[in-house]
Amino acid sequence: MASAGSDRRGESADVLIIGAGASGSLAAKHLSENGFKVVCLDQGPWVDNKEFAGARPEWELMAQKRWHPNPNVRDLENDYPVDTSESDVNPLMYNAVGGSTILWAAHWQRFMPSDFRVKTLDGVADDWPFTYEELEPFYEQAEEEIGVSGLAGDPAFPPGKPLPLPPLPIGKIGMKAAEGMNKLGWHWWPGPNAIPSKSYRGRNACVRRGTCLTGCPEGAKASMDLVYWPASLKNGVKLITGARVKEVLVNDRGLATGAVYIDRQGRERTQKAGIVIVCANGIGTPRLLLLSTSKRFPNGLANSSGLVGKRLMMHPYAAVTGVFEEPLESWLGPAGQTIQSMQFYETDKSRGFVRGAKWQVMPSGGPLGMRAAYGGRPLEEAWGANLHRNTKRVFGHAFEWGIIAEDLPEESNRVVLDPKLTDSDGIPAPKLIYKNSENTKKLIDFHLARAQEAMKAAGAVSMTITPLMRDCGWHLMGTARMGEDPASSVIDQWGKAHDVPNLFIYDGSTFVTSSGFNPTGTICAVALRCVKHLIANRRDQEIAA
Template identity: 75%
Template sequence: MAKNPGGRDEVADVLIIGAGASGSVAAAHLAKAGFSVVCLEQGRKIDASEYFGDKPEWEVTSQKQWHPNPNVRDLDTDYPINTDESDVNPLMYNAVGGSTILYAAHWQRFIPSDFRVKTMDGIADDWPFTYEDLAPFYDQMEEEMGVSGLSGDPAYPAGKAPPLPPLPINKIGRKAAEGMNKLGWHWWPSPNSIPSKPYRGRNACVRRGTCLTGCPEKAKASMDLVYWPDAIADGARLITGARVSKIETNEQGLATGAIYVDRSGRERRQRANVVIMCANSIGTTRLLLLSATGKASNGLGNSSGLLGRNLMMHPYAAVNGLFDEPMESWLGPSGQVIHSMEFAESDPSRGFLRGGKWQVMPSGGPLGLRAGYSGKALDDAWGANFHKNTLRTFGRSFEWGIIAEDLPEYENRVVLDSTLTDSDGIPSPKILYRNAENTRKLLDFHVARAREAMEAAGAIEISHTSLMRDCGWHLMGTARMGNDPETSVVDQWCRSHDVPNLYIMDGSTFVTSSSANPTATITAIALRATKHMIANRRNQEVAA
């Protein structure tokens, strides 16, 4: 195998589309195993000095440059998304590291029942593997990412402890825990892929609380820091500014590489023996639909007709409590300090199925944690009201965030828009997504319970948002995995049923969504699939 392809006409062993969470894991492990790897990333490499988290203008820049909604951010590296028929806006970031540049670094595993929803509740489908099958890969990912956490959480099976001790739960975590203890409800110090002390060349968290706009300390485990230095040292070639327009196939229907447009506007071709899609549930679906051929007129790898279907985005509600004492609620991490799985399992007596995960998050700076992507106008918060409200509330509140398990719905999907394109004229995606009745009932129940938790903790004022419009961080389900090619797009090893040398390793493959943040599971599945690919390299079918 060629360790490092010398030019764009050479055939790479593996071509990866997307340098985000799953693409980075695959690239690093494949390169280390001796594969020649090329990764096409439409974004650019960002230096930590560009982040504003350590600068006075931090909150203002979050309104635009570092906004998680690509339609608001509107950078050259983004593509527009039609959300006119969606209840939720999808959030993402295009760069080396993908959305881990802006994620809060919650590193939560799914619970065992999440993989057996059909068996447990008679709805949706079971995954083609179990929690126990994935557990060793969860363990390895926690080690590689440098997860800080506390072992022994009773919501999970006993297992290997995270490699680092937990981050402080701060005053807001202790106050929230008081309320939960009064009610007898589960809570636990949260696992985060943020080091509580220096780890493998990364700095310890300084608790600045600006994780959602990039970490200027180089502490948070974004994939550009964790994987790409080693991947490149091992021979992987990373091409940035590469906007892929099509996956190419030969007459036998095997993938042969991809066509992309560079930032000079030139169309280029990268050939490869194997193609791995890691562009998130929207980007991957878009490219496979754009790659339709005469033999695959509904999209590449779509004989089941399910490509783009069953989109899940984790509807999110928030309950905010104000307290009559200083809470230092600007302190980081900006993600979870404690979490609760009290209502994560199904209980049909509640009038709905499946559950939700809760997390305590700080309220942030004067503009507030949600100012950048709440979807609400800020006009009434400026001027005299701004100063008045800031004096009364700053540093005295926190949020119980609620992630609702999103069941797969056939009509929730990604399609190609008929008129909207990106700056290179490539058709953009359109999202068709509505919350089901089960989701609405689930959110109502959880909001009511979280208000009880705030009351028990002593909040003097409580407000809530039943559904946050800008909450679609967790993109899942549009190319589901399964054993039957008629009811799934890929098998349990993330390989296309239709195209033997095409893989999908991002959240597209999810059968159900859990209520836990998905990045830990996305990467564990990618690691499992990559190791299987390495072990079976001699049996891999490729184009002649």
């Protein structure tokens, strides 16, 4: 379905998109159906869902390496290494057509209205340059395109249009967790997921295999290769896979003219374009901008503010896993969320910190459970007779209350270019410098205590506490933030770089704050808002000749 990576010398696109993940895939589809000539570069391959191991006996073993979400563990040719020696959290991502949605759990969340007004409400961070109400129609359109399953009427959110598909079953684990929440009088609601509860636009209904985090062999989960790329290719988008971009080019007028990339034969190629849109995630985007230096941009492209790479937010993740006497079928999917809670989401300053966290119930998985993420137990507990005894006790009898902690934007948390580490093409790799703040630590401690109360109320006979999961950095945000002031932001509210009028950024690096929610729904809504503005204003858009 995808081109192998050759280009025609001198052939220019109207728009070059770098990255075929959530935002890049969405942008390619909308631009191409509105008459733009689009080329999209992605360093990963096209992955056939027949490659996923979820329907095979070796599934849990394959999850430890080939389908591990940490690129430093997975170490495929299409990955680049990330120096995490100074980070509390490992980044999780996947390079392919569809990006990290290949391996995501497909939690679909809108941000709360308060998330766009953090400075106004809580006196920290900054407000977004638009409101929830302005973004709402784009949430609705994205949900329709992607096929989100969920139940309308959640009292934690403003009233709105029902989701296009009915909710997935919450199962025995959802029912058991809800019992505990009801006893405490705490909020819960069936969790929305970008997983179809019935067949939708060519995708199959979820069969609840529970292997979402290693790719969906059923072709059900809303990975963007399935959602957007069939239409984009039909519309004439040129998709070049195996293309590792090393630099965005600019001319003497300071306009982006295209990009230089290396194909899988090691050849350096150039793709020209009138407009460039970067969608390489909250690590890949600042890395590429910092790599793209010139006389006009000695400190990196679009970096006059000095904020490219800074204010990295990754949502530190904590969890309480409860074990119950009764069987709960807790291997069943979705491996996303069954129910969620916003009981402690909004700021209550009497707690000693600001902001909050969203909770979700997730299954405990197969016999190996989540050992890759929750490792570190003593060897005697994970070997021999104890392994069999613990597996019998836990398998099918446990679930997790996961806690997504909002972390605030801090300039000390950042992405830089590593002075020594490179990828397989010799391009400098990114290095993360990321530490949890005191506010984050207090927030996590509070939520862990409340989650233990919820487990106890539900009848858990034992609990395991994970104060911070090292492999939790799915949510990569904030490193090229939007805003109206060029001195304190990289792009404007429409994704346009302040310094380069035909360079756009649409991915999670644009986020002003992180919220306590999974960001993909908001990435898609913001990208949709931005690309529709670009389309509507195409006649006034400055382009490279």
